[in-house]
Amino acid sequence: MIRARTSSVDDTRALAAEVAPLARPGDLLLLAGELGAGKTAFVQGFARGLGVTEPVTSPAFVIARPYEGRLVLLHLDVYRLEHLQELHDLGISELLDDGGVTVIEWGDVVASALPADFLEVSMSPGDADDERILSMRWVGPSWPARASALRRAVAAWADGGDRAPA
């Protein structure tokens, strides 16, 4: 588990942009956290780090949207999903096998319908209004070998670190 603290929305984007270079084809990232936690902000920074130039928005009506970058970023928000079956209907297994990076907002809620091989980023409020605590944990075979690289990538945001606020 890696814990980080960000001090603004741009700071969260900057952290996520540092995580993106670690991404490999077929990766799955689950974003957890309440409404307004900063999940979409994380995806925006992650996309920037993948070289996506198109602006990333909240997928309000579509629940899966691809963005072209170094790897294809597939952004899903399953908040409005009512049944896990809809995820299967969407062809989630095929999408995950497509060689892109899949990032799912509220992914923790549907984890039982997904492969047990992912990086989960849980976001929660910090002490100040614009502060967020990000807890990163990994499940399955894909991420343990990258744990130390991930720790280095977000070292500037280490919870309790002395980095100046962005």
Ligand SMILES: Nc1ncnc2c1ncn2[C@@H]1O[C@H](COP(=O)(O)OP(=O)(O)OP(=O)(O)O)[C@@H](O)[C@H]1O
């Ligand atoms: N440190 C921070 N990191 C991320 N967002 C922050 C931070 N501080 C303040 N914010 C604000 O919190 C909000 C986060 O919104 P965002 O859409 O990213 O959340 P979300 O988790 O995707 O919500 P939803 O569940 O509705 O999709 C934005 O208004 C952003 O400006």
Ligand SMILES: [Mg+2]
């Ligand atoms: Mg969102």
